[in-house]
Amino acid sequence: SQTIHQWPATLVQPVGSPLSLECTVEGTSNPNLYWYRQAAGRGLQLLFYSVGIGQISSEVPQNLSASRPQDRQFILSSKKLLLSDSGFYLCAWSGDFQETQYFGPGTRLLVL
C-alpha cells in the first residue's frame, strides 16, 4: 500500500531564515506530487505540483520554491521566510491519470 511522509511535523522559524520541508511517497512510482498551504481558518491553496522529476508547476507567485530531485521526493523551500509564510503545509500525491489525491500528515510552520 502507498504511504506519504512529511517532516518535520512542527517547525518554528525566525523571519528571514531559510526553509526546507520534505515529502516522500512509498509504494508507488511516478506519482503526481503537490504542495498545499492551509492558512488559519482558510481553505487549501495549491502552491506547486509536479508530474515528474525536475518538472515543477507554480500556482501562486510567492516567496517559496519547490523541487523534485527524485521520483518520490518533493521538497518545499524558501531562502528567507516571511511572517505570512506561517501556516499548515500539506503534501499530496495522486496516480497517473487519477484525480483522487492522498494527503500527508502536514507540517505546521510558525514564523516569528
Add this chain to the structure above:
Amino acid sequence: DQQVKQNSPSLRVQEGRISILNCDYTNSMFDYFLWYKKYPAEGPTFLISISSIKDKNEDGRFTVFLNKSAKHLSLHIVPSQPGDSAVYFCAAALQGAQKLVFGQGTRLTINP
C-alpha cells in the same frame, strides 16, 4: 474567482440525525468531484467521489449527490456520529487535469 464554493462555514447536527453538506461550482467542465474530511493538525482524508456520469454514489453512511444542471453537489452523512465532527472540503476536477479545485470547507460539529 472561486470556482468551488461551500457557502456554509459551519454546521451543527444532533447525533443520530442526518448531516447535509453542500457545495456549488461554476465551471460546467468539471467532471469529477470529491469530498475530504479533515481533523485539526492532520492531512485531509479522502471520503467519497463521484463522476459526472452519475448523480449518486454511496459508501456506507456517506452518500454524495450531484445535480449537474444546478452545478451543485451535497454530502449526506446518516446517521451522524460524534467522530464525524471535522472540516469537510469538496473538490472538483477536470478529467486528466491533474489538479483539484477545493472549496473553503465546512466545519461540522455533531452534538451528543
